[in-house]
Amino acid sequence: MENSLATNIKSLFRLALVVSIPFFILVILGLFKIPNTLNYFKEVIGFGFLTLLFFSVTVLFSKTKNRQFLCLISVIVLSVLLFIKLSFYHNYNVKLSASALFVIFETDTTESADFLANYFDSFVTISGILIVIIIPLLVIYILKHIKISGQFKLLKLIALVFFIVSSFLIYKRFNSENLIITSYQSYSEYSSLIKDLKTDLAKPLSSFVTVEKSDDTPETHIVIIGESTSNWHMQLYGYDRPTNPKLTEIKDQLIIFDSVISPHVHTIISLDKILTLSDFNSPNKKNNTSIVQLANAAGYDTYWISNQRPVGLHERISSIIANAAKEKYFVATENSDEVIYDESLLPVLDTVLKKAPKKKIIFMHLIGTHGRFVKRYPEKFNYFKTDKPNAKFKHEKALQLINEYDNAVRYNDSVVREVIDRVKSQQTNSFVLYFSDHGDELYDTMDLVGHNEYWATRPMYEIPFIAWFSGAYKQSNTYFKTFSSYKNRAYNLEDFIYSFSDLANIRFKELDSTKSIFSNTFIRKQRLIKEGEDYDKRVKLLDK
Structure with a gap:
């Protein structure tokens, strides 16, 4: 025993x-x-x-x-x-x-x-x-x-x-x-979020928001959604390399907001907030509404032109939101490791612009400066080759990837300029907005390339936010004269839907102009990231 x-x-x-x-x-x-x-x-x-x-x-x-x-x-x-x-x-x-x-x-x-x-x-x-x-x-x-x-x-x-x-x-x-x-x-x-999004946001109209119908004045507005582009590598924002030659030529026609951040550093959760009523306090919001649905309800014809594949493991959140548009064009069919150039969107844009001169809002989703930077620009844009950038980290891999990223930014600059020129030629009441969903760290503050919220560096959050307005828009919207005084406003792009609605004169009950960067009633609020961290306090600590 x-x-x-x-x-x-x-x-x-x-x-x-x-x-x-x-x-x-x-x-x-x-x-x-x-x-x-x-x-x-x-x-x-x-x-x-x-x-x-x-x-x-x-x-x-x-x-x-x-x-x-x-x-x-x-x-x-x-x-x-x-x-x-x-x-x-x-x-x-x-x-x-x-x-x-x-x-x-x-x-x-x-x-x-x-x-x-x-x-x-x-x-x-x-x-x-x-x-x-x-x-x-x-x-x-x-x-x-x-x-x-x-x-x-x-x-x-x-x-x-x-x-x-x-x-x-x-x-x-x-x-x-x-x-x-x-x-x-x-x-x-x-899975629950995707189901709710398919149920609510994929519909042309939202049942949760009542929108006032606008008049029938012909308008053509464009929202360009960039990808992975940090303003730390943009000439327009003080970068010491000529990455924005085309936009710099028309700099006096642009309003360049210099203190805008993305709500996240990953596309899906960032765009969920940027393109809808979701925000930090109401993430994955129930009874949600997107900017596409607002534009539909206000009487605009809506178009979604994308250079990103519409599907991943499930439909992408941006693709679900895109389904609410009147017409959808998903140009890229390749994986993102293949060669994809954003200029392929321009012929589609030309087709849409030629349609009857109704009220149009066109959303363009770029591949931008998405990873595999060298495959985001044609050879003629291989401008930075043997140059050595003024980088914090100077090992061979860093210098190579920075050159490739800067070439991608330079090419992206030409695409955005092409869009502006095309809209300008329409001579209608128009605006073009350009922003990126998030940025990338390119050995700017640490020995790292890419983006993740665990490191949460400034280049990952600090993004370009640029606006162009036609002469007709300026004449019909006299409050435009005040916009240039707003370019230093500290802003979290999770409130973009209110700024967009302000510019497009879309009125609905839930519109909060204090959250619009273009409003004279704007109130600066805490820019919360990650688990509730104050971004501006974080920056002060990092800068010490």
């Missing part, structure tokens, strides 16, 4: 040690990769309870073969979760969050490849091999050479209690540290 009990305890102890191998690795590597002591202890405790949960399940099975199989599966699952957790901390210094998962759900295979190419550095690759491959192989070897054949009959009740307690604590206290729960909840929320 005593020998049998001793054997069972030894087997139980061995089983616990084997299942806990990923936990011990987290305890050690987490000291170096999890930046905050509180976060470290929360991650260790949360992962400890998850390990206890898997261990309890394994103990509940009496048959040796089942127990060995469950032990191996437990280690594999825990190892994969550990690798994701540590690699994300390594790259971003924070835990994997719901907002990051939203981006993953909306990403196509090409963008995933771009992401993984930057994500897997030497540490991630080596730790992946160690944690995801070598550890399971080690466990297989261990299970073949040790005995875990105890019956554990008296301990099953205790194991059941451990299972219940662990499950409760993980769900109630450590759910944000648990990747399984975070992923499930995020995907459920994302």
Whole structure:
């Protein structure tokens, strides 16, 4: 009896040690990769309870073969979760969050490849091999050479209690540290959001907002939505390279707002706020309305011309909003790793402009300066070649990517100018607005290329916001004279729908002119980002 009990305890102890191998690795590597002591202890405790949960399940099975199989599966699952957790901390210094998962759900295979190419550095690759491959192989070897054949009959009740307690604590206290729960909840929320958007925002008219019908005066307005373009690399904003030669030529005809930020640094959640009534206080807003629906209700003919593929894992949020337009043109059919030039949108724009001179609002969604910069401009725009930019980081990769990005910005400049020239030739009551959904970090403040809210650098948030107005618009809207005095206003583009409505004279009950950058009743508000951080206070801290 005593020998049998001793054997069972030894087997139980061995089983616990084997299942806990990923936990011990987290305890050690987490000291170096999890930046905050509180976060470290929360991650260790949360992962400890998850390990206890898997261990309890394994103990509940009496048959040796089942127990060995469950032990191996437990280690594999825990190892994969550990690798994701540590690699994300390594790259971003924070835990994997719901907002990051939203981006993953909306990403196509090409963008995933771009992401993984930057994500897997030497540490991630080596730790992946160690944690995801070598550890399971080690466990297989261990299970073949040790005995875990105890019956554990008296301990099953205790194991059941451990299972219940662990499950409760993980769900109630450590759910944000648990990747399984975070992923499930995020995907459920994302699926619900997409369903609501398809139900509400894809319709030509919103049932939640009543819009006053405007007169039939012919008008042609254009909203150009850029991609990944930071004003840090724009000549118009003081950049020391000639990236905006075409727009600089007509600089005196433009109003260049110099203190505008995007609400997020990822396209989907940024455009969800920019193009609808959603904002920081009402994200993924129910009973929502888009600028396309407002324009439809006001009597405009609406057109959506896009150089981005309309589908990812699901329909993209911007594509769902685009479905409300009277006519849709999705020009690009290639993945974003292919050569895509925004000039391909211009013939479509010409066709739309030639339509009967009714009230038109045209939305143009550019590929802009999206990743794989070298594929965003033709060879004749390969202007910055061997030049060495005045960059903070001067290694070979940084210099190459900065040159490619600046070439893409220079090409983007020519496309925006072409749009303005075409609208100008119409000689109608018109405006052209250009902004980017977010920016990119190009080794400006740190040794990094790309965008993510975990680093949240200034170039990722600070975007161009430029307005051009025709002579007819200026004559019929006398308050235009005050616009140039507003160009220094600190503004979060999550309120763009109010600025857009102001310019297009679209009136509806929910219109709040204090949120319009063009209004004389504008009230500056806190520009909140991430989890409620004040952007302007963050900038002051970063600049110290």
